[in-house]
Amino acid sequence: MDILKLIYDPFGSIGEGLRGLLTQLLVQSLGLPDWTVTLIMLIAGAGFLVAVATVTMMFLTWLERKVIARMQDRLGPNRAGLYGILQPVADMVKLFTKEDITPSGADRVIYNLSPMLVVLPSLLVFAVVPFANHVIISDLSIGFLYIVAIGSTSTIALLMGGWGSNNKYALLGGMRAVAQFVSYEIPQVLSVVGVLLLTGSLSLGRIVYAQNYVWFAAFQPVAFIIFLLASVSEANRTPFDLPEAESEIIAGYHVEYSGIKFALYFLAEYINTFAISVFATTIFLGGWQGPYLPGWGALLPDWLWFLLKSYAVVFVMIWMRGTLPRLRIDQLMNLAWKALVPLALVNLLLTGVGLSVMQVFGWKLNDFTVFPSLAVFLVLNVLMGAGFLAVFKPAHLPKRKVVLVSRSRAFEVTTTFTGR
Amino acid sequence: MVPLAGYLFVSAALFCIGLYGALARRNAVAILMGIEMMLNAAVLNLIAFWRYINPDAALTGQAFAVFVITLAAAEVAVGLALIIAVYRNRDTVVVDDVNLMKG
Amino acid sequence: MEFVLFILFAGMTLTGAILMVALHNLVRAVLAMILGFVGLAGLYLLLEAEFLAAIQVLIYVGAVAILVLFAVMLTQRVSDPNAPVNNNQAWLGFTVALGFFGMLSAVFAPLKWPSLPEQSVSTVENLGKQLIGPYAVPFEAASVVLLVALLGAIILARE
Numbered sequence: 001m002d003i004l005k006l007i008y009d010p011f012g013s014i015g016e017g018l019r020g021l022l023t024q025l026l027v028q029s030l031g032l033p034d035w036t037v038t039l040i041m042l043i044a045g046a047g048f049l050v051a052v053a054t055v056t057m058m059f060l061t062w063l064e065r066k067v068i069a070r071m072q073d074r075l076g077p078n079r080a081g082l083y084g085i086l087q088p089v090a091d092m093v094k095l096f097t098k099e100d101i102t103p104s105g106a107d108r109v110i111y112n113l114s115p116m117l118v119v120l121p122s123l124l125v126f127a128v129v130p131f132a133n134h135v136i137i138s139d140l141s142i143g144f145l146y147i148v149a150i151g152s153t154s155t156i157a158l159l160m161g162g163w164g165s166n167n168k169y170a171l172l173g174g175m176r177a178v179a180q181f182v183s184y185e186i187p188q189v190l191s192v193v194g195v196l197l198l199t200g201s202l203s204l205g206r207i208v209y210a211q212n213y214v215w216f217a218a219f220q221p222v223a224f225i226i227f228l229l230a231s232v233s234e235a236n237r238t239p240f241d242l243p244e245a246e247s248e249i250i251a252g253y254h255v256e257y258s259g260i261k262f263a264l265y266f267l268a269e270y271i272n273t274f275a276i277s278v279f280a281t282t283i284f285l286g287g288w289q290g291p292y293l294p295g296w297g298a299l300l301p302d303w304l305w306f307l308l309k310s311y312a313v314v315f316v317m318i319w320m321r322g323t324l325p326r327l328r329i330d331q332l333m334n335l336a337w338k339a340l341v342p343l344a345l346v347n348l349l350l351t352g353v354g355l356s357v358m359q360v361f362g363w364k365l366n367d368f369t370v371f372p373s374l375a376v377f378l379v380l381n382v383l384m385g386a387g388f389l390a391v392f393k394p395a396h397l398p399k400r401k402v403v404l405v406s407r408s409r410a411f412e413v414t415t416t417f418t419g420r
Numbered sequence: 421m422v423p424l425a426g427y428l429f430v431s432a433a434l435f436c437i438g439l440y441g442a443l444a445r446r447n448a449v450a451i452l453m454g455i456e457m458m459l460n461a462a463v464l465n466l467i468a469f470w471r472y473i474n475p476d477a478a479l480t481g482q483a484f485a486v487f488v489i490t491l492a493a494a495e496v497a498v499g500l501a502l503i504i505a506v507y508r509n510r511d512t513v514v515v516d517d518v519n520l521m522k523g
Numbered sequence: 524m525e526f527v528l529f530i531l532f533a534g535m536t537l538t539g540a541i542l543m544v545a546l547h548n549l550v551r552a553v554l555a556m557i558l559g560f561v562g563l564a565g566l567y568l569l570l571e572a573e574f575l576a577a578i579q580v581l582i583y584v585g586a587v588a589i590l591v592l593f594a595v596m597l598t599q600r601v602s603d604p605n606a607p608v609n610n611n612q613a614w615l616g617f618t619v620a621l622g623f624f625g626m627l628s629a630v631f632a633p634l635k636w637p638s639l640p641e642q643s644v645s646t647v648e649n650l651g652k653q654l655i656g657p658y659a660v661p662f663e664a665a666s667v668v669l670l671v672a673l674l675g676a677i678i679l680a681r682e
Contacts, residue, residue: 107548107550107551109551110550110551110554140573141573141646141647142573142574142577142647145574145577145578145581145647146577148577148581149577149578149580149581149584149585150580152580152581152584152585152586153580153584153585155585155589156554156557156584156585156588156589156592159589159592160554163550163592163596171596175593175596178589178593182586182589185585200648201648202647421525421526421638421639422525422526422529422569422639423636423638424636424637424638424639425631425632425636426529426533427566427570428631428636429628430533430536430537430566432624432627432628432631433537433540433624434536434537434540434559435623435624435627436620436621436623436624436627437537437540437541437543437544437620438540438544439616439619439620439623440544440616440617440619440620441543441544442616443612443613443615443616443619443620444544444609444610444612444613444616444617445544445608445609445610446607446608446609446610447549447608449549449591449594449595449598450544450549450552450608452591453543453552453553453556453591454543454544456556456583456587456591457540457543457556457559460559460560460563460583463563463575463579464563464566464567467567467570467572467575468570470570470572471570471571471572471639471640472636472637472638472639472640473637475640478653478657479649479650479653482572482574482575482650482653483650483653483654483658483661485572485575486575486578486650486654487658487661487662487665489575489578489579489582489583490665490668490669491665491668492582492587493582493586493587493669493672494668494669494671494672495672496587496590496591497590497672497673497675497676498672498675498676498679500590500591500593500594500676500680501675501676501677501679501680502679503594503598504594504597504598504679504680505679505680507597507598513598515610516610
């Protein structure tokens with residue numbers, strides 16, 4: 001049964017084993033105090049996290065290129081290794097062997113500090129995420145606030161990169177990144193406040209436990225969509241990738257970076273992408289909790305559920321990139337301030353209404369009275385969604401005209417459309 | 421074990437550094453930064469006194485600190501808007517040069 | 524352990540603050556200010572005010588510093604790099620600040636302060652209850668101030 005335990009709770013088993021070994025070695029043999037073991041365990045955990053993050057980033061680049069290629073009717077990387085799985089390794093080797101360039105006139109301190117600082121927050125946010133039951137580096141009571149606070153510091157690094165490069169496109173990219181980040185932070189946080197109200201706690205561990213019966217995505221579908229859109233925007237991914245739009249401002253704030261510094265920017269970007277899916281999973285999709293069979297236990301190990309859900313969200317983000325064109329800057333700001341922020345505020349209000357209904361009837365999240373409350377919340381969300389679509393209907397936008405033509409007439413039609 | 425005087429020392433030093441920044445700098449933005457430092461020193465004082473003198477559930481010091489931080493954020497927003505407006509009008513952010521009212 | 528952390532964070536804070544007033548390049552000065560803010564957040568953590576530590580990072584590092592950085596970048600276009608950063612009363616300001624620091628130290632150093640109480644009941648839930656309970660009126664006033672500041676900033680910064 002040890003194998004089964006190892007599969008279902010690998011972190012717990014390995015951690016216990018390592019702790020036992022270290023205790024034996026350090027405390028009993030060498031006579032060191034107890035806290036050295038804790039310290040080494042913490043460092044080992046952090047090192048493990050960094051290693052996993054790097055591997056995840058490499059896998060994500062491969063996944064993204066492969067999925068995008070399939071969506072665009074191509075094959076994608078398929079030379080290095082089976083299905084091109086070694087392509088990211090080859091890319092890494094290429095990046096590491098490139099020349100490290102510092103542009104003349106750059107502010108050297110700021111320029112060289114920025115790539116390091118940009119990775120730091122994206123790694124730090126994972127400290128409060130429960131990867132499986134009881135597998136969490138630190139279940140802070142202010143967990144969600146910690147994520148928001150640490151996440152907001154990444155803009156500083158981007159602005160530093162943009163300013164330090166002494167390049168107008170880099171500066172434009174950095175400024176765009178900050179403006180976008182500040183705007184989308186508001187709907188992102190507001191959309192989660194509804195969940196926090198339902199849970200009554202900021203701790204991510206407790207948010208996951210509160211979704212024992214029903215995911216919060218079912219309680220708060222509108223908030224989930226707002227969160228996803230705002231988060232994708234915060235990670236500067238298509239369709240919100242204005243700060244690093246290659247065709248407009250030649251890749252924005254990291255235009256001057258090369259070699260390993262560029263690799264660090266790249267790393268941060270993909271870790272951010274993964275972090276978003278992790279947060280969406282934890283806050284809205286029930287985290288590591290999966291369906292249970294009565295009498296047998298969990299269907300799959302906790303960590304596997306967690307990874308499955310996270311990668312499902314990652315897939316949705318890649319899908320968005322493969323489908324949607326980039327927004328204009330005014331559309332971007334309008335979406336944040338005129339659509340998402342009001343909607344998130346209304347969602348907050350209606351969550352309060354739903355909560356008071358739950359309180360009046362004494363319904364709770366952690367027994368079977370969750371289902372009538374779910375019905376109340378669904379009705380409220382449908383009302384909100386319908387109201388939103390009624391108010392913000394895109395009637396003023398020009399309708400796109402789709403004309404089917406035969407190939408022989410294509411030239412003629414094109415000339416009519418362009419008026420030449 | 422850190423004595424309360426340690427925090428008070430840091431707070432006082434921070435306040436005086438901010439004061440120097442606010443008094444000596446010519447750039448209006450830098451003056452605002454100095455003022456922010458002074459506000460931060462006050463917040464540190466509030467929290468240190470709360471923790472050492474009266475760490476009860478009323479959390480008076482923390483509540484006050486929250487208000488101070490709120491007002492500091494508002495102050496920065498309005499202050500920077502003013503600086504930008506002055507810059508647009510007078511093409512400078514050096515406070516010595518903004519002397520239209522001086523006789 | 525705690526003392527080491529205190530020295531570390533206090534050093535960060537003071538280094539950041541001193542660099543903030545000493546550096547001539549304003550962008551670097553803002554970055555030094557950020558270092559000071561992060562150090563302060565660490566001090567708040569040591570004082571068991573986790574919520575305020577998070578708020579410090581969120582508001583000061585994530586919002587105020589960014590705003591200041593923006594303002595510096597927007598207004599630095601015509602500034603002459605060789606222009607003096609300090610006014611002609613800098614030495615006076617230094618004396619005043621140093622004198623004030625001496626005075627403050629002279630006041631609080633000889634006093635007998637209580638040592639650290641054993642436990643605190645600092646939780647986010649508690650703070651929330653306080654803010655909507657006894658401090659409801661200041662809380663609402665703060666929200667009104669924020670709204671007014673928002674509108675005022677928009678109107679002032681508009682062309």
